[in-house]
Amino acid sequence: MRVVVDLTRCQGYAQCVFLxxxxxxxxxxxxxxxxxxxxGDQYERVRQAAAAxxxxxxxxxxxxxxxxx
Amino acid sequence: xxxxxxxxxxxxxxxxxxxxxxxxxxxxxxFTGSLTxxxxxxxxxxxxxxxxxxxxxGKVSAxxxxxxxxxxxxxxxxxxVPATGLDPVxxxxxxxxxxxxxxxxxxxxxxxxxxxxxxxxxAALDGVFxxxxxxxxxxxxxxxxxxxxxxxxxxxGFTGSEIASVxxxxxxxxxxxxxxxxxxxxxxxxxxxxxxxxxxxxxxxxLRCGVTVTSLRGNGRFTxxxxxxxxxxxxxxxxxxxxxxxxxxxxAESGxxxxxxGIACDAGCRAFTMYGIxxxxxxxxxxxxRFPHPLYEYQLLSLEHWRNAVDQxxxxxxxxxxxxxxxxxxxxxxxxWSSQFGYNIKSVGVPTFSDQVVIAQGSLEExxxxxxxxxxxxxxxxxxxxxxxxxxxYERLIETAAxxxxxxxxxxxxxxxxxxxxxxxxxxxxxxHGPTVALTGYLPDRRLVLARPxx
Numbered sequence: 001m002r003v004v005v006d007l008t009r010c011q012g013y014a015q016c017v018f019l020x021x022x023x024x025x026x027x028x029x030x031x032x033x034x035x036x037x038x039x040g041d042q043y044e045r046v047r048q049a050a051a052a053x054x055x056x057x058x059x060x061x062x063x064x065x066x067x068x069x
Numbered sequence: 070x071x072x073x074x075x076x077x078x079x080x081x082x083x084x085x086x087x088x089x090x091x092x093x094x095x096x097x098x099x100f101t102g103s104l105t106x107x108x109x110x111x112x113x114x115x116x117x118x119x120x121x122x123x124x125x126x127g128k129v130s131a132x133x134x135x136x137x138x139x140x141x142x143x144x145x146x147x148x149x150v151p152a153t154g155l156d157p158v159x160x161x162x163x164x165x166x167x168x169x170x171x172x173x174x175x176x177x178x179x180x181x182x183x184x185x186x187x188x189x190x191x192a193a194l195d196g197v198f199x200x201x202x203x204x205x206x207x208x209x210x211x212x213x214x215x216x217x218x219x220x221x222x223x224x225x226g227f228t229g230s231e232i233a234s235v236x237x238x239x240x241x242x243x244x245x246x247x248x249x250x251x252x253x254x255x256x257x258x259x260x261x262x263x264x265x266x267x268x269x270x271x272x273x274x275x276l277r278c279g280v281t282v283t284s285l286r287g288n289g290r291f292t293x294x295x296x297x298x299x300x301x302x303x304x305x306x307x308x309x310x311x312x313x314x315x316x317x318x319x320x321a322e323s324g325x326x327x328x329x330x331g332i333a334c335d336a337g338c339r340a341f342t343m344y345g346i347x348x349x350x351x352x353x354x355x356x357x358x359r360f361p362h363p364l365y366e367y368q369l370l371s372l373e374h375w376r377n378a379v380d381q382x383x384x385x386x387x388x389x390x391x392x393x394x395x396x397x398x399x400x401x402x403x404x405x406w407s408s409q410f411g412y413n414i415k416s417v418g419v420p421t422f423s424d425q426v427v428i429a430q431g432s433l434e435e436x437x438x439x440x441x442x443x444x445x446x447x448x449x450x451x452x453x454x455x456x457x458x459x460x461x462x463y464e465r466l467i468e469t470a471a472x473x474x475x476x477x478x479x480x481x482x483x484x485x486x487x488x489x490x491x492x493x494x495x496x497x498x499x500x501x502h503g504p505t506v507a508l509t510g511y512l513p514d515r516r517l518v519l520a521r522p523x524x
Contacts, residue, residue, distance in 0.1 A: 002137035004116050008376040008404045011457045012413070029455050031408035033123050036116060037133035061137030064089065064113035064146070 001038040002063040003046055009057035016049035016058060024049065037063075074390045077102045080162050080170050081144075082152045083178030083316075084108025086116065087355030087378040091176055092142035094386035104144040105170055107162065109151035110202060118375055120206035121231040122408060126238060127214055131207035152179070155323040157351065173350065174389050177320075177332060177340065178382065180356040181313035181373060186223075191284060196291030197307045200228060209308065213239060217305035220244070221294055223282050225252035227407045229310030230265065234409035237272045244275040244302045246282055246294075249495060257416070257452055259493025260426050261440055264433055264454070268410045313373060315357050325351065331359040331371050336398035338385035352389055354381040360399055364467070365422050365449070374405040402467055404460075415457050418442065418450030418467045423492035427474045429463075431456055439463065442492055443473025451475075 003023070005016075012030030016023075023042050027033040038046050038060075050058040079095060081088045084106050092106055108114075116134045123129035147164070154163035161169040183199035186192035196217075198209045213220070213236065220236045222229045225247035236243040249255060251262035252269060269276045281297045285307060293303040320327040325348070326341040327333075332353045333341045338360065340351040353360075355378040359369040380401040388396040406415045423442035429451070431438030439459050442450035448471045451463035466475055474489060 002135050004136055006376065006379075007118065007406045008374075008415070010406075011460075027122075027408060028411035028413060030457050031411075031413040033126075033128060035123075035129055035133065036119060036135065037130070059137055059139065061139060062141075063135035064138055 001043055001046070001060060003034065003036055003038055003050075003058060003060050005032060005034060006057040006059070007032060009055045011055055013054045015052040015054065016046075019049040019052055020045035074392065075099050075101055077173035078171060079104050079174050079176065079389065080172040081106045081176045081178060082162055083176075083180055083355065083357070084110070084146065084148060085114050085178065085180055085355075085378075086136065086375065087178035087180070087382040088176075089114040089136055089138070089142070090379050091178060091354060091382035091386040092144050093139045094383045095390060096140060096142050098387055098390045100390050102173075104142060105147060106142075106144045107147045107150060107152055107164065107170070109149070109165075110204075111149035112203060113146065113148065115203055117201070117203075120203060121200060121228055122235065124203075124206045125210050125213060125232065125235040127210060131203045131210060134203060152319050155320055155325070155351075157323055157325070157348075160350070174352070175350065176352045176354065176382075176385055176389065177357060178353075178355045178378075179316035179319070180378075181315050183309070184311045184314050186285065186309045186311075188284070191287075192309070194285060194287040194291040194307075195289060196287070196305055197285060197309065199309050200232065201313070209306075212306050213241065217241060219302070219304040219306075221246070221282075221302050221304040221307045222310055223294075223307065224310035224312065225249075225265075225269075225276070225278075226310060226312060227253065227256065227409075229308070230269070231407060231409050232308050232310060233269065233274050234272070237274060237410070242273075242275070244277065244304065245269065246280055246296060246302075247276070247278045248281045250278055252276070252278075255421075255495055257414075257420055257440075258423065258426060258442070260490055261452060261454075264436075268412060268436075272410045313356070317357065330369075331357050333359045333369055336361055336363075336400070337388045337396045338381060338399055339388070352385040354378065354385040362403075362419075363400065364402065364470070365419055368422075370403065370419065372403050372405075374403060376404050377401065402464055404464070412436065412454055413457055414452065414454055415460050416450065416452045417460055417464045418448075420450040420452060420492075421494045422449045423494060425473065425489050426492045427489045429475055429477075430459060441473065441475050443489075446473050447471070448473045448475050 024034045050060045114136045119134045124131045151165040163169045183201040219242040222245045233245045252265040254262035283295045286293045315331045317327040334353040338352045339347045340353050356373045359371045361367040384399040404417045420442050425443045429439045429441040437455045440452045
């Protein structure tokens with residue numbers, strides 16, 4: 001599972017930091033740092049964080065596993 | 070929806086953020102034909118912003134920033150293969166492995182690469198880096214983790230400033246050289262660039278403005294640099310952060326309007342030929358495009374912004390499968406962010422399209438503020454420093470061509486700054502680095518006719 005945050009939308013409400021502190025952290029007052037590759041035991045928390053984000057800036061999905069020719 | 074546009078062969082050249090989002094959008098809009106995505110890097114699409122922040126800090130692995138898919142675009146991925154040419158008549162993309170891909174419609178999202186240090190022998194010294202790809206970030210992160218005695222960063226645009234910030238956070242000594250008067254001056258203008266200077270110096274950066282690096286020194290291994298003011302900097306690592314070069318060389322023989330500032334396209338993302346005729350089967354999106362924006366006098370804008378790559382890719386994909394009357398213009402207001410030295414800087418609009426600025430909320434002293442930018446009495450941009458929640462209010466004002474200085478809105482007190490200052494934006498023809506908004510035409514407040522008497 002991969003996660004990307006649209007940081008142009010993020011306003012630092014930090015709901016994701018409360019819900020999934022192992023994946024999201026605030027860096028300074030309102031800049032967000034996060035781990036884009038979600039560990040297996042964090043899937044549910046990250047889904048909750050995506051749902052709870054007041055500005056809906058968090059996208060969760062599978063990464064591209066390209067069958068390279 | 071015209072059925073034949075939903076079929077056929079679409080090729081996307083460029084497998085990063087814009088390429089991925091366009092591929093997904095094509096399928097969302099009902100495209101059922103064959104879809105091929107070509108990328109010169111061996112990696113599936115990944116996110117670049119973390120590379121200059123979390124990855125260099127050692128918090129995120131360089132190979133862990135792969136982008137999530139919104140949906141599987143059911144594409145054939147040709148990765149690790151650069152496109153080398155375009156035959157617009159035969160409608161084929163030529164690839165570096167000698168093969169070629171026929172297409173009915175083409176989307177170009179080849180983006181940019183880091184501008185290399187101009188002297189190849191010096192650039193090849195061990196310890197000299199640029200930062201654009203995840204491979205670059207992996208090598209640089211490893212070098213920073215090894216604890217160099219001093220790091221030299223050439224260029225104080227956003228990338229250079231973010232790297233300097235990471236170095237200080239890691240406890241490394243860092244020297245930053247900038248040929249302009251202050252960091253970020255090309256993106257944010259003179260007033261905010263003074264705050265950027267103060268931020269860097271307060272965090273212990275050895276900041277040298279108004280100087281250039283004349284040569285990189287070393288014998289196989291980088292040991293230091295000579296500066297134009299006659300001084301020397303001894304360092305173990307050098308990061309060349311002098312902006313980006315658009316990946317357009319492969320289009321040199323294509324007849325498209327492709328040059329150093331990108332590929333010109335119309336508001337519907339359709340590429341222009343070099344004669345200024347719009348094509349109907351070649352589309353452009355992301356960092357490599359130049360497109361006209363009605364809020365900015367239809368100047369062609371060139372944006373190196375994450376959000377623009379997403380928005381423009383979606384518009385381009387929609388238009389590729391839609392007949393004329395259903396096509397949409399790309400009208401999104403430009404927006405970007407940067408985090409450095411504990412500050413979150415966000416921008417909406419085009420700060421360089423301005424003749425005046427005013428501090429609309431907060432203050433330089435508080436290190437929390439909203440800087441509003443205006444042009445001839447109209448609000449054209451706003452930049453927040455640690456006041457991200459305010460940005461949306463100004464975005465609405467910019468979209469509706471609100472007057473400048475802006476009304477107070479919901480701010481909690483009378484603004485202390487009724488003082489309108491010149492925006493002090495440098496001439497874009499002198500600028501070398503982004504990621505920023507480049508006005509590729511002219512500065513709006515410099516349209517002067519000079520009469521020169523003959524003789």
